[in-house]
Amino acid sequence: MDAVTRSGEPTPERMQRVDFAWQQEIQCLKDHYKTEIRMLQDTHDKEKRALKQENHKLRSDVRIQKIINIKLRRNNATMMEAGAALQTELQQVKLSMKKLQENKDVDKIEIMHRREKRILMERARELKNFVRSLKMTNNNLKKDREERVENQNKLQQELTKLRAINNNVQKKFETVLVTEERLRTELARMKTANKNLNKYSEFCEEEEQNLTTRIQELQKEMESLESKTKACEEEKQILTARIQELQKDMEAMKNNASAQSLQLVGSNSERQQDHQCVTAIADDGKVSINNFQFVRRLGEGAFGTVVLAKGKIHGGPEQLYAIKSIQKQSINSSNICDLMAEKETLMLTSGHPFITTLYCCFQDKDHVFFAMEYMSGGDLKNQLDNVGVFSEEKAKFYAAEISLAVQYLHLHGILHRDLKLENVLVDSDGHCKIADFGLCKLGLFRHCRAWTQCGTPFCMAPEIVKNFPYGQGVDWWAVGVIIFEMMTGNPPFYYNDQEDDLDDERTRDGLNKKILHDEVQFPEHMSLAAKSILTQLLMKDPKQRLGSNGLFDEIREHPFFKGIDWKALQEKRVKPPEKENFAKNPERDNETFSKVLKVNSSPRNNQNLFEGFSFINYKIREQER
Numbered sequence: 001m002d003a004v005t006r007s008g009e010p011t012p013e014r015m016q017r018v019d020f021a022w023q024q025e026i027q028c029l030k031d032h033y034k035t036e037i038r039m040l041q042d043t044h045d046k047e048k049r050a051l052k053q054e055n056h057k058l059r060s061d062v063r064i065q066k067i068i069n070i071k072l073r074r075n076n077a078t079m080m081e082a083g084a085a086l087q088t089e090l091q092q093v094k095l096s097m098k099k100l101q102e103n104k105d106v107d108k109i110e111i112m113h114r115r116e117k118r119i120l121m122e123r124a125r126e127l128k129n130f131v132r133s134l135k136m137t138n139n140n141l142k143k144d145r146e147e148r149v150e151n152q153n154k155l156q157q158e159l160t161k162l163r164a165i166n167n168n169v170q171k172k173f174e175t176v177l178v179t180e181e182r183l184r185t186e187l188a189r190m191k192t193a194n195k196n197l198n199k200y201s202e203f204c205e206e207e208e209q210n211l212t213t214r215i216q217e218l219q220k221e222m223e224s225l226e227s228k229t230k231a232c233e234e235e236k237q238i239l240t241a242r243i244q245e246l247q248k249d250m251e252a253m254k255n256n257a258s259a260q261s262l263q264l265v266g267s268n269s270e271r272q273q274d275h276q277c278v279t280a281i282a283d284d285g286k287v288s289i290n291n292f293q294f295v296r297r298l299g300e301g302a303f304g305t306v307v308l309a310k311g312k313i314h315g316g317p318e319q320l321y322a323i324k325s326i327q328k329q330s331i332n333s334s335n336i337c338d339l340m341a342e343k344e345t346l347m348l349t350s351g352h353p354f355i356t357t358l359y360c361c362f363q364d365k366d367h368v369f370f371a372m373e374y375m376s377g378g379d380l381k382n383q384l385d386n387v388g389v390f391s392e393e394k395a396k397f398y399a400a401e402i403s404l405a406v407q408y409l410h411l412h413g414i415l416h417r418d419l420k421l422e423n424v425l426v427d428s429d430g431h432c433k434i435a436d437f438g439l440c441k442l443g444l445f446r447h448c449r450a451w452t453q454c455g456t457p458f459c460m461a462p463e464i465v466k467n468f469p470y471g472q473g474v475d476w477w478a479v480g481v482i483i484f485e486m487m488t489g490n491p492p493f494y495y496n497d498q499e500d501d502l503d504d505e506r507t508r509d510g511l512n513k514k515i516l517h518d519e520v521q522f523p524e525h526m527s528l529a530a531k532s533i534l535t536q537l538l539m540k541d542p543k544q545r546l547g548s549n550g551l552f553d554e555i556r557e558h559p560f561f562k563g564i565d566w567k568a569l570q571e572k573r574v575k576p577p578e579k580e581n582f583a584k585n586p587e588r589d590n591e592t593f594s595k596v597l598k599v600n601s602s603p604r605n606n607q608n609l610f611e612g613f614s615f616i617n618y619k620i621r622e623q624e625r
Helices: 012-103 106-263 266-282 336-348 380-387 392-411 473-488 499-503 505-517 528-537 566-570 618-624
Strands: 292-300 304-311 319-327 358-363 367-373 424-426 432-434
Touching: 012 106, 292 319, 336 358, 336 367, 380 424, 380 473, 392 432, 392 473, 392 566, 473 528
Parallel strands: none
Antiparallel strands: 292 304, 304 319, 319 367, 358 367, 424 432
């Protein structure tokens, strides 16, 4: 509790005090148990030495007693031999006395016999005393042996007690070690907690600074919005006046048309009425195809054409535009929502540095048009085909700009669903922008899910291939595919080199199996940071995929993007690593709008579907001013 202040935040001084107190307590416990163990070991060693000395003395006494017993046995044997020899001598003396008695030398013999008998009795008495002393010594030896055995038993009991004490001491020492380890882990945990708290406090300070800067930016945006609202009100007044004038012109045109229709008959009158109806719908008084001058064709698809044109929009400067035209014949009540979603997406994202800008939308009787900014560098696919492989610095630069654009789309609930190199365009300064929002999905925020199976086959995420519900992770999978293709020249999963074969069901199934089951094979020249981010972006499980949780900081802080100043990159203050020179004045074609745009030969389209499609982006005009 000392490591926490009253406000609930730790201070380094109190944390140092806690660390010092823990270390002193641990050191005291160590010293106490070490002294106890040392004293027990000393007493144990002394008793052990005493027992060894007593045991050595007992063994030496036993050896001496054995030697004495052996000597006594030998002396006893010699005495027995001497006694037997005396008995034989007595018998001989008796025999000799008998012989003397027989020979009448009895007196002399008796005297000799008495002397010898006296000598023998003294010797027998000495032998008895010696035997008695031997028995006494033998009894004493037996008593000493019993006492030594008792002493040995006592010593063994004391040894067992000492061993038990030693075991208890070892157990206590082990418990001390366990407590020491526990205290060390607790101390390490407290240190990590302190570090985390310091990091959290630093993070809070950074967040506070970011919030203050964000508040300042919002205040600036509010001021700019106020100025824009004033400009919009002025524009509104101008437009209302223009609408009133147009209404007057329309009434005059209707009166003229009614007067002319009385004079015309047959098919000419019907044709004139159809033309007036279409003109009333298509000519909204803002922008038409007559505002532009055809330069050349940029591309052509199944439903429309993209052309390069020069012109002015609503009093703006003359510049180049990429005009995307779509036939109304290809649009019906089921897919009109996709067209409007693309328009709404371009309106929401206008002004972002890495998303193509929409200047206006307009229509005529056969087509709807998107007037987009012209990207002179073409798409990244063409650039990659020209060089084969991008360097890691160039790939990292484009990947960072694409990531910022994808983050902006996800924050506004927009899912692109068709990210690929062909849909990433490059401007004259070398910066890239995301284009083609024909398959986008609106209103899809972090926890929302979509079901439609769409996109380019080799860029599809596994959850789209399985026809499972998916979220924002599918765009981050596509970002991983783009990074891999920029650094290797090929996508991570492809069946063969020809994309036209993807129309074949067998080829498509083979590609889907590779996406679902194969692992990404990295080339040897690729750096560890690039392998790491690609592994995390191309995870089969969308829950483990980088960026799927909506936290863009995980992508910014990845080692692959080390050294990138994200704020400067957002403001386009970072120069491309390998800038190419693009033609500012493209060559003109000999074709015209009437030749390039496909004319609808079918019956009259349902013009009510396209009501409210026309749009002018005044926000971009205000920024340009």
